[in-house]
Amino acid sequence: MQISSNKKARAIVWFLLFYWQSIGLPNVFGQPSSLSDGIFTQKQANSGGDLYKAHCSHCHSQDFYQDIEISWAEMSVLDYWYRLRGTMPADNPRSLSDIQYLELLAWVLSVNGYPSGKKPLFAKSYLGLIKFGG
Numbered sequence: 711m712q713i714s715s716n717k718k719a720r721a722i723v724w725f726l727l728f729y730w731q732s733i734g735l736p737n738v739f740g741q742p743s744s745l746s747d748g749i750f751t752q753k754q755a756n757s758g759g760d761l762y763k764a765h766c767s768h769c770h771s772q773d774f775y776q777d778i779e780i781s782w783a784e785m786s787v788l789d790y791w792y793r794l795r796g797t798m799p800a801d802n803p804r805s806l807s808d809i810q811y812l813e814l815l816a817w818v819l820s821v822n823g824y825p826s827g828k829k830p831l832f833a834k835s836y837l838g839l840i841k842f843g844g
């Protein structure tokens with residue numbers, strides 16, 4: 711009994727260490743690792759809102775983009791950007807620039823209540839580590 715609970719405790723410690731490493735590592739390089747870190751600027755979100763009005767609002771109401779943490783749970787911010795960039799606007803896919811798709815993403819995040827921050831959103835691999843519903 712005693713031994714098995716020790717083993718369990720040790721397993722938990724190892725798990726926590728690994729978990730901390732996997733989520734904490736990006737911070738070592740000064741990159742945000744969570745949606746609550748403020749991963750986009752307000753300026754990006756504002757530009758994204760203008761793009762939404764011009765290119766998306768005739769098919770999607772703003773409500774469509776909400777509850778992203780449920781509908782995209784376990785998927786990353788990078789996945790979402792790829793989806794936007796590869797398939798939208800449905801009547802003219804890939805018609806916007808990478809930067810415009812980042813601005814749209816920033817706007818979707820702001821509509822979902824995630825905070826803006828000082829650093830702009832970049833299309834880099836760190837976005838693959840930032841997941842919804844985490």
Ligand code: HEC
Pocket residue numbers: 761762765766767768769770781793794798799800801814
């Ligand atoms: C011509 C109509 C149309 C336009 C314009 C349009 N969409 Fe869509 N969008 C759709 C349809 C239809 C789907 C569902 C397709 C599917 O998921 O297979 C969709 C799906 C999506 C999804 C996937 C949602 C999810 O949770 O899987 C996102 C995100 C999205 N659109 C964003 C945008 C953005 C951003 C724009 C503007 C750049 C845009 N759409 C413009 C018709 C449109």
